[in-house]
Amino acid sequence: MTDEPSQTLQSFVFNEHELGWFKHENFQEASAILGFSVSGTLGVEYDDNVPDDFVENVWREVVRHAWREGGDGQRLSGASNAFQRIAEMRRSQALWKKWEQAERAWTKTSLPTMI
Numbered sequence: 479m480t481d482e483p484s485q486t487l488q489s490f491v492f493n494e495h496e497l498g499w500f501k502h503e504n505f506q507e508a509s510a511i512l513g514f515s516v517s518g519t520l521g522v523e524y525d526d527n528v529p530d531d532f533v534e535n536v537w538r539e540v541v542r543h544a545w546r547e548g549g550d551g552q553r554l555s556g557a558s559n560a561f562q563r564i565a566e567m568r569r570s571q572a573l574w575k576k577w578e579q580a581e582r583a584w585t586k587t588s589l590p591t592m593i
Contacts, residue, residue: 504563505563505564505567507560508559508560508561508563508564508567509524509560509564511540511556511557511559511560512524512533512536512537512540512557512560512561512564513536513540514528514536520536524564526568530568530570530572530573533561533564533568533573534561534572534573534576537557537560537561540553540557541554541557541558541580544557558577558580558581558584561573561576561577562574562577565577
């Protein structure tokens with residue numbers, strides 16, 4: 479037995495991801511990872527009226543903070559996934575492009591050059 483998920487499970491997760499089938503809990507979790515909530519880092523709740531630029535800046539700050547604290551891979555990955563979910567749920571092409579640019583940059587280097 480390997481540590482890799484089965485091909486069936488990988489296909490299921492990929493299809494769910496591609497179709498944008500996220501539960502409301504996934505979205506709440508994503509916004510909390512970026513610091514949204516009254517008790518979160520930002521002290522404000524997330525809603526659809528939050529401008530794309532603000533969401534992007536919050537994400538960039540979470541990534542910068544993680545890098546300053548030693549490049550915590552779990553926090554970096556969590557921030558990236560959270561930002562991606564929010565971009566998808568908002569159906570924001572601008573945020574999606576920012577996420578894609580950062581992902582490409584991170585795969586080429588170990589330092590987030592897009593941030």
